[in-house]
Amino acid sequence: MTTDSQQPDTKQAILHVCRREILRPIRDEILRLSGFEVESTCHWHVAIAMFQGNPFHLVLVDVEGDDGVSLAENLCANVRTIHPGQLVAFVCNWRVAFVSDCPDQVLRTEFDPEAFVKGVKEMLKPSAKSDKPDQP
Numbered sequence: 001m002t003t004d005s006q007q008p009d010t011k012q013a014i015l016h017v018c019r020r021e022i023l024r025p026i027r028d029e030i031l032r033l034s035g036f037e038v039e040s041t042c043h044w045h046v047a048i049a050m051f052q053g054n055p056f057h058l059v060l061v062d063v064e065g066d067d068g069v070s071l072a073e074n075l076c077a078n079v080r081t082i083h084p085g086q087l088v089a090f091v092c093n094w095r096v097a098f099v100s101d102c103p104d105q106v107l108r109t110e111f112d113p114e115a116f117v118k119g120v121k122e123m124l125k126p127s128a129k130s131d132k133p134d135q136p
Contacts, residue, residue, distance in 0.1 A: 012124050013054070016040035017047040017075060018062035018091075027060075027091075027116070034117045044075050051079055056086070057124055061103070063092040076102035089123055091116070 014031055018024040019042050028038045039054070041047050051059065059079055061072045076088050080102070089105040107119040 011035060011037040012057040013037045013039070014058045014060060014120070015047065015051060015054075015056040016060045016062075017044065018042060018060075019064060019068075020062065023062070027062075030113045030117060031120065034120075036120070044071065047075060048078055048082075051086075052082060055083070058120065059086060059088045060107070060120070061088065061090050063090045073102050087123060089120075 014036050016024065016028055016031070016038055018027065018040065021042055024040055024042055028040050031038045039050055039056075041050060047059075059076075061075055063069055063072045072090050076090075079086050079088060088103045089107050090103045091107045105119070105123050107116060107123075
């Protein structure tokens with residue numbers, strides 16, 4: 001068990017971008033309960049401003065429907081322009097199928113919080129990406 005003084009050093013920072021106002025706070029809370037520090041927004045332009053102000057270990061971009069792929073790719077490209085080594089994942093359900101070179105991973109949620117958190121933890125393992133931010 002960790003003490004409160006140890007927690008800030010162990011928490012990994014996640015930026016969660018999700019246009020769905022009902023789903024975003026639920027995912028945020030699931031991630032917080034799983035030990036992550038989470039900042040989120042439903043606005044793409046706000047996400048870029050948040051990203052410029054703070055380094056994150058992972059940027060999660062919700063992809064709502066096949067038409068949301070181009071928006072997610074655009075956000076991913078902007079994030080990677082600011083920090084080329086940034087770890088990015090698109091989050092979607094089984095109905096969204098696409099091919100994209102931008103995200104490091106596509107996390108399928110299938111409305112399974114345990115699988116969602118497992119996917120996030122797998123992405124954040126030290127061997128998954130070596131250039132994490134120095135300070136979340």
